[in-house]
Structure formats: C-alpha cells, structure tokens
Amino acid sequence: xxxSFSRVTILGLILLLVSxxxxxxxxxxGLPPGSPFAQIxxxxxxxxxxxxxxxxxxxxxxxxxxxxxxxxxAQVAWVPEDGSALPAYSPVLATVFDHDFTAxxxxxxxxxxxxxxYWIRVAGADDRETFDRAAxxxxxxxxxxxxxxxxxxxxxxxxxGDLGGQKRCRDEQTGYAIFERLLQVRPDFFLLLGDSxxxxxxxxxxxxxxxxxxxxxxxxxxxxxxxYQRGDAxxxxxxxxxxxxxxxxxxxxxxxxxxxHDPRMPDGRQAFLEYWxxxxxxxxxxxxxxxxxxxxxxxxxxxxxxxxRDRNAEPDGPxxxxxxxxxxxxxxxxxSESTATWKLxxxxxxxxxxxxxxxxxxxxxxxxxxxxxxGFETELRAIVDVILTQGVRNVVWLASDVHYAQVxxxxxxxxxxxxxxxxxxxxxxxxxxxxxxxxxAFRPTTLFSEGGFMNFGTVTVNGANLRxxxxxxxxxxxFSRTFAARTP
Numbered sequence: 041x042x043x044s045f046s047r048v049t050i051l052g053l054i055l056l057l058v059s060x061x062x063x064x065x066x067x068x069x070g071l072p073p074g075s076p077f078a079q080i081x082x083x084x085x086x087x088x089x090x091x092x093x094x095x096x097x098x099x100x101x102x103x104x105x106x107x108x109x110x111x112x113x114a115q116v117a118w119v120p121e122d123g124s125a126l127p128a129y130s131p132v133l134a135t136v137f138d139h140d141f142t143a144x145x146x147x148x149x150x151x152x153x154x155x156x157x158y159w160i161r162v163a164g165a166d167d168r169e170t171f172d173r174a175a176x177x178x179x180x181x182x183x184x185x186x187x188x189x190x191x192x193x194x195x196x197x198x199x200x201g202d203l204g205g206q207k208r209c210r211d212e213q214t215g216y217a218i219f220e221r222l223l224q225v226r227p228d229f230f231l232l233l234g235d236s237x238x239x240x241x242x243x244x245x246x247x248x249x250x251x252x253x254x255x256x257x258x259x260x261x262x263x264x265x266x267x268y269q270r271g272d273a274x275x276x277x278x279x280x281x282x283x284x285x286x287x288x289x290x291x292x293x294x295x296x297x298x299x300x301h302d303p304r305m306p307d308g309r310q311a312f313l314e315y316w317x318x319x320x321x322x323x324x325x326x327x328x329x330x331x332x333x334x335x336x337x338x339x340x341x342x343x344x345x346x347x348x349r350d351r352n353a354e355p356d357g358p359x360x361x362x363x364x365x366x367x368x369x370x371x372x373x374x375x376s377e378s379t380a381t382w383k384l385x386x387x388x389x390x391x392x393x394x395x396x397x398x399x400x401x402x403x404x405x406x407x408x409x410x411x412x413x414x415g416f417e418t419e420l421r422a423i424v425d426v427i428l429t430q431g432v433r434n435v436v437w438l439a440s441d442v443h444y445a446q447v448x449x450x451x452x453x454x455x456x457x458x459x460x461x462x463x464x465x466x467x468x469x470x471x472x473x474x475x476x477x478x479x480x481a482f483r484p485t486t487l488f489s490e491g492g493f494m495n496f497g498t499v500t501v502n503g504a505n506l507r508x509x510x511x512x513x514x515x516x517x518x519f520s521r522t523f524a525a526r527t528p
Contacts, residue, residue: 085110085141086162088179090267091276095317097229097283098332099152099186104160105317106179107142107270108135111165115175116145118158121182124151132171140263142314152188157181181280184228187335189379192503195334198222198282199231200496201289201388201440203269205470208494209243209252210272218468218494218513219274223281225498225511228334230282231342233440234289234388235470236316237265239308241291257304262292262311270315286316287328287342289388289441296401299347309347329367331374338501339380341371345388352403355413362389362407362416372426375435381525382434382501390439391420391462392448392478406441408479417481424452424482428459434525435460436506438499442466443473444491445510447519452482461523463508465497488519 087109096103104116112135119127128149135141150156159180167174187193203216210216222230239262243252252268254261269275290296293308309326320327329344348364363371375383387407389395395406397414404410409417427435439462446464451457462484475491478484494513499506504527509520 085112086164086176086178088160088162090270091280092158092160092179092181093279093317094158094181094183094283095285096146096319096330096332097183097186099188100148100150102147102150102156102183102185102283103317103319104145104147104158104181105142105315106160107140107267107315108162108178110141111135111137112141113163113165113167113171113175114143114178115161115171116147116158117161118147118156120151121155121157124154132168134165139314140311144317144319146319150185152185153191153193154185156183156185158183179280183281183283186228186333189333189336191335192337193335194500194502195338196225196227196498196500197229197231198225198227198496198498199233199386199438199440200466200468201233202235202443202467202470203237204243204252205235205238205241205291205443205467207242207244207248208467208469208471209238209248210268212246212249215249215272215274216469217274218496219272219278221511221513221515222496223278224515227282227498230278230284231340231386231438232284232286232316233386233438233466234287235291235441235467236286236288236312237262237269238291238470239265240294243268256308259307259310262308263314266311266315284317285332285340285342285386286312286318287344287386287388288312288346290346290405293346296352296395296397296403296405297346298349298351300349301351305347329363329370333380334501337381337503338384339378339382340384340386341374342386343367343371343388349416352397352401352405352414354403356409356415356418358418360416361419363419368419368423372423375427375432376430378432381504382436382506383432384436384438384499386438388439389441390446390464390478391437391450392482392484393442393446393464393476394479395442409481421481424460428453431528433528434506436499437462438497439464440466442476443470444475445488445495445497445518446475446478446486446490447488447508447510447521448478448484448486450482450484454483457526458485463497463499465495465510467494468496469494487521490518493518 161175162178163174239256389406403414409415504525
C-alpha cells in the first residue's frame with residue numbers, strides 16, 4: 041500500500057508539472073530561438089505579458105490591441121467612465137499562432153469627446169462553450185475619443201521616434217524612462233513616427249535588459265524584436281493610458297530600406313502590423329497611410345515613406361517617388377479638401393535635412409536632394425506647389441529619424457510669408473546626432489536646432505493657435521513657440 045501510494049503521488053506530481061509547464065520548451069518573449077535565456081517555462085497562455093494598447097481613435101471608434109502568451113479566447117469590454125452607458129462587449133475571438141497570438145478589436149459606436157475604459161477578458165482556447173464562466177480579466181486601459189469635426193476643442197499630443205538604437209535599449213534597471221515624461225504631458229494621443237524597433241542592430245545585456253542581442257532576419261525574429269520593446273513597463277503604462285498612431289520607418293526592416301526592392305520587407309511589415317493597433321482597409325490590407333480628425337481645428341495625415349519608395353540610389357527626377365502615385369494623390373486631395381484650421385503631415389524622414397546613404401545602401405534617404413543628385417526633392421516640390429497654388433494654409437510637417445531636434449519655417453515662393461513649417465524631434469532612445477542645417481531649396485528659416493540629448497515633441501492646438509515644444513529626457517523644455525494660424 042505505501043509503495044502504491046508513492047507511485048500515484050509521483051504520477052500526480054508529473055501530471056501537475058506537465059499541466060503547468062507544458063510538454064515542450066517555450067521561447068521567452070522577446071528572445072529569438074537559440075538564445076541562452078530562451079528556454080524557460082512558458083507563461084500562462086492567458087497572460088497579456090506585452091500589455092494592451094489603443095489606436096486609430098476617431099470621434100466614434102477605436103482599435104484595441106493585445107497579445108496572449110499562447111492560444112486563447114478573448115473578448116474586449118468597454119464603458120464610458122462617466123457611466124452614461126452600460127458596458128459593451130465584442131464578439132469572442134481566438135488568438136492564433138499564425139499572428140503570434142496578437143489580436144486587434146475595433147470598437148464602434150463610441151461617443152465623441154468621451155473618456156472610456158476597457159478591459160480584456162481571456163479564457164482557455166477550449167472554453168468557447170463556457171466562456172462567460174471561464175473568462176477572467178487579464179488587462180485594462182483608458183482612452184479619450186476625438187471631438188467631432190465641427191467642435192472646437194483643444195488637443196495636445198506627443199510625438200517621437202527612434203527607440204532602442206545604437207545600444208541605447210531597455211535599461212536593465214529603469215527601462216525606457218523617457219515614456220514617464222511623455223505621460224506627464226497628459227496627451228490626448230501619441231504619434232510614434234518610426235524606428236519603433238532596431239531590427240538590424242543588437243541590444244547587448246548588460247546594460248540593457250536581456251532579450252535584444254540579435255539581428256532580425258526572419259518573421260519570428262522581427263516579432264521577437266517587437267516583444268522585447270513591448271515588454272518595457274514604462275511603454276506599457278503609456279500605451280495603456282494614451283492612444284497611439286504608429287507608423288514605421290526603416291529600422292523596422294533594416295537601415296534605409298526601400299520597400300518594393302527589399303526581400304525582408306514583407307516579414308518586417310507583417311510583424312509591425314501585428315504588434316500595433318493599426319486598422320488597414322479590407323481591400324488593401326497593407327496600406328498604412330491614413331488621416332484622423334480631432335475636432336474643428338486639427339487634421340493629421342500620416343504618410344508611409346517606406347513601402348512604395350524607389351531605390352535611394354536612383355537619381356532624383358520626375359519619375360522618382362517616395363510615396364507612390366496612389367498615396368501622393370490621396371495626400372494632395374486630402375490637403376485640398378481639409379477644412380481643419382491646422383493640417384499636420386507626419387513624415388518619418390525630414391524635408392530638407394540630408395540623411396546620407398551607406399556603402400551597402402547608397403543614396404540620400406530623406407526628401408532633400410544630395411550632392412550626388414539622389415533624394416526625392418522633385419516629388420516634394422510637386423506637393424509644395426499644390427500647397428501654394430491651392431492656398432492650403434497652416435501646414436505643419438512632423439518628422440523624426442535624424443536624432444536631433446529642429447524647428448524650421450519655409451517660404452518657398454520668397455514672398456516673405458511662411459507657407460509651412462517643419463518640426464523635427466528625437467531620438468526617444470538612441471545615439472544623439474549633431475544637427476545639420478536644412479538645404480536651401482525651399483527657403484528655410486531655422487528657429488531652433490539642437491542635438492546631443494534624448495527628446496520628444498509636444499503640440500497643442502487650441503483654435504487658431506498652435507504651440508510646439510521640445511522636451512528632453514529629464515522633462516526640461518528645450519524650446520517652445522506658439523504660432524498663429526493664417527486666415528484667408
């Protein structure tokens with residue numbers, strides 16, 4: 041009897057361990073296969089180890105993002121914080137291996153200018169028939185919807201890019217502490233303007249948190265790079281409280297890549313779309329350029345400067361494009377039709393500041409024309425010509441990528457009146473660079489130009505006034521200026 045009891049006990053312990061840890065070995069989130077840190081017990085499939093996020097916020101809708109650690113069933117619930125409506129629930133969905141267990145859920149029928157809270161209910165993959173009883177709350181967050189287009193409402197947002205480059209990755213002790221500074225602004229949304237990962241660079245540990253010391257070259261590698269970033273506690277706090285509009289730049293694939301010509305682009309694009317709350321059209325599931333309206337006075341146009349661009353090394357000219365014909369036509373039409381006081385164009389690369397190529401990828405990577413005749417200045421001039429000829433007023437370009445901060449005003453027709461402005465910020469966490477002066481093609485006047493520190497930008501639109509500020513990683517305002525809108 042004692043021997044039989046002992047065997048049963050041992051068998052029970054074995055079964056318990058199998059149920060807790062699984063039969064196979066799992067890869068730790070953020071680590072590629074083969075990492076010495078990778079083979080550890082898998083977290084529960086019901087855990088949201090990368091937090092949650094909300095994106096694509098409008099005056100009536102939003103997209104909630106989350107990731108389970110394995111196959112699971114999930115549901116999103118949401119309710120106005122003022123209790124003006126009962127909770128609403130999405131259909132139950134399954135997180136699946138083919139999308140790395142990420143999920144995006146669109147919330148429709150929201151009230152404009154309203155604070156919402158949401159939470160994620162999760163159950164096992166086999167609990168569909170008993171989901172309501174089996175589900176537990178696994179994550180939560182908050183967001184504000186935009187004011188309706190005809191409503192005058194002040195809007196504040198933050199923007200930035202370049203996260204985790206040149207070995208400035210998640211600090212092992214503090215993580216990406218700069219995100220706490222962004223939260224202190226209490227923004228209505230966060231515009232992430234590219235280089236959300238550095239797929240083509242290593243993050244050695246120490247001093248960084250383990251998990252990023254590899255170069256990405258496959259879909260699983262790109263996913264692991266995103267998981268590494270999203271494991272940061274400060275970034276999770278920001279994304280849990282502030283809606284995000286995300287766009288990629290080059291390091292989501294590799295330095296200075298040109299989309300149609302890079303064989304790694306599809307894998308980098310898939311991972312980026314899986315890990316950010318971006319809603320692509322059903323008829324064009326890879327399209328990322330889009331626009332958002334926040335009340336009467338602000339419209340934001342987000343450009344994709346990577347997916348459609350010609351090779352950087354090609355000489356600049358009428359046939360060369362960064363945007364592609366369809367995106368360029370969309371931008372020009374949208375600008376011409378916009379009734380917003382301020383039209384903000386998000387471009388991941390700057391207008392007039394050269395970003396030279398490398399021996400591996402030659403040619404200027406920004407809009408400006410370089411000494412070797414490369415660049416995309418001809419296409420930019422065509423856009424500027426429409427701004428001038430159609431009288432599109434109060435245009436501001438937002439950029440990042442070059443690892444320094446700069447504020448420029450442009451007077452391309454030389455009449456002494458500013459026709460548009462450009463605000464550049466960054467990096468969020470990468471090697472700071474020495475500022476370059478803007479090229480002369482569009483007659484710039486530089487109001488601020490400084491490098492050598494981590495930073496982000498803030499914009500507040502309040503009726504006819506727009507205020508920009510550059511804030512460093514310590515929370516110090518390095519520059520601020522308020523501009524008044526030009527009226528017809």
